[in-house]
Amino acid sequence: MPSPTPTQQPLTRDEEAVVRALGRVILVIPRVMDADLMREQRLPFSEYGTLMHLSEAPHRRMRMSELAAAGDLSLSGMTRVVTRLEAQGLVKRVKCAEDARGLNAVLTDDGLARLEQAWPTHLDSVRRHIIDHLDGLDLVQLARALERFATAVEDPREPSASGDASE
């Protein structure tokens, strides 16, 4: 595939600054968010996020595959997260009524309590590491831009409309 965009001039100064800073953010933010939760709540972010997704779902329950998608994790990864949560009694796996292949991960009362306990820590973390540094920016436009980052890609495994002839 010959490059369709021969315009390889090396980014403007400002673009480069954004990319470099973003690169750092991408490495550092997950680390500190996880560290904060871990230190103050003994709860890794992967588990916190999973509890959060469940708490927001219709009956505090989601299918494993939904949950994996919500957390941007592979299904096998989510299997492990839920296994850990289940071992702590924060989540239960319940056979799905209308499709016996499926499982629902259900947030238990303990799980909800754990989430509510951890929430202030995480919120504080978010404020200190992110929110407090946003002044001067248009939040609506920023959110839109960031959403495009994440979604413009879709899943590489998804077959695109244009049939990929190569390979």
Next chain:
Amino acid sequence: MPSPTPTQQPLTRDEEAVVRALGRVILVIPRVMDADLMREQRLPFSEYGTLMHLSEAPHRRMRMSELAAAGDLSLSGMTRVVTRLEAQGLVKRVKCAEDARGLNAVLTDDGLARLEQAWPTHLDSVRRHIIDHLDGLDLVQLARALERFATAVEDPREPSASGDASE
């Protein structure tokens, strides 16, 4: 430590949107950047970044610890990255003249060539996934905000001015 900030109101709508979008970006961007480089160049991003840092350093050489800091990686992590790069002949480890404990990772000619070969792929990746979605935003302010995200934290292992009495 009782929370010094009792103001735990749950973020405005816009703040929440930014945080959610950023959370997704943080998960997805590194994955797609790595995937692009991997697919088109067989080069993981950790190695690409390391070659890049070396190429920008004074004599195409950096101490292991410098390099680790530049790449936001632990020293042991960088040891492994450099080991891999050395095995491919892209980098050499050279004993440091003025401190025999230290090692300089030196970018070889092959390493520079590899970087130059991979560069367009990465640049294209950056454009498609990031730059192309920034319109409408003030890049200078965005970069500043992102830099504050990353630096406001410093290292948690670093003892802060206020002596931590707990523990």
Next chain:
DNA sequence: TCTGATTAATTGCTACGGCAAGCAAGTTCC
């Protein structure tokens, strides 16, 4: 200069997450 403390880097151990293989349940078509 010899002893002890500190620093630079590597290695052992472990945890996490992805892919691919496996297994169980559902669907389709004859």
Next chain:
DNA sequence: GGAACTTGCTTGCCGTAGCAATTAATCAGA
């Protein structure tokens, strides 16, 4: 109804990265 295929989830295996322990070299003090 049952053989072939698909779908939902789990498990085996592997690669990567961090922390703690280790080794080697330097520095500080008697």
